[in-house]
């Protein structure tokens with residue numbers, strides 16, 4: 001039994017445990033294929049831009065990228081922490097310093113929903129600089145850069161490409177964006193995002209580590225929408241969200257869900273919220289058609305609220 005501490009007269013968990021670890025294994029065929037395609041295309045690439053979700057600055061990184069793509073040694077590499085509008089701004093400096101120590105000097109924080117935000121604005125300049133500074137750069141006349149965009153699912157790779165196109169070319173969307181992970185299914189052709197210098201970006205399918213060894217890491221990835229919700233279970237993700245909010249003393253969910261007080265019990269929360277808000281579903285029983293609290297859709301609303309920033313800007317990883 002996890003340790004509990006009394007807050008607001010309610011016992012709150014100090015650690016999270018989940019029964020079925022097997023649920024957090026997700027590595028569909030197209031992802032494995034994507035990594036192989038990336039390796040094949042790497043030869044003609046001048047720079048790799050790795051996109052992450054700033055809410056999970058550590059958990060989001062995939063060790064396979066570095067291992068199989070040889071990022072540290074083969075190509076100039078920029079690490080983009082995206083969705084910064086949803087992450088805790090107080091963690092930014094720590095994340096920068098953490099990665100500097102890991103030998104990743106270029107960390108850029110972006111909000112790709114805003115093509116004119118400072119991070120997005122700086123990318124082409126930083127890509128050009130990184131390529132020119134690299135040992136492999138020998139084409140003094142060359143001003144055409146080929147950049148591969150990589151990252152785990154749903155971190156905003158396509159949004160980054162679209163934001164850069166909008167910013168530098170005034171063009172609207174070139175590549176599909178979606179709230180669900182796994183939208184990009186194959187390595188796409190090059191997309192021009194800037195005229196001077198000529199910068200071409202390649203979108204790639206999201207790649208996630210084939211085995212998430214740490215359950216809590218898997219739950220953070222799920223909460224950040226990099227794993228399809230149903231693979232983990234909306235109720236489990238919602239329970240982890242509740243645990244994290246309570247741990248932070250963040251009780252904004254009480255008002256949002258129309259509850260009376262904070263709680264640490266996800267079933268109580270989901271049932272009360274469903275009843276209060278009339279989030280019901282029809283069921284057939286021996287008395288005919290009836291209604292009951294819709295637990296899964298209530299859990300989904302709770303999770304969606306977190307992803308939209310309703311409970312504030314939250315970073316889920318502790319940066320050492």
Ligand SMILES: Nc1nc2c(ncn2[C@@H]2O[C@H](COP(=O)(O)OP(=O)(O)OP(=O)(O)O)[C@@H](O)[C@H]2O)c(=O)[nH]1
Nearest residue numbers: 083111112154155156157158159178182183184206
């Ligand atoms: N709040 C916020 N949302 C973002 C940002 N960038 C992208 N999104 C949203 O995140 C979701 C995923 O964006 P995509 O650009 O499709 O992500 P992707 O990495 O290409 O996704 P896959 O194709 O699944 O690998 C979409 O709902 C975007 O609108 C950002 O900076 N801030």
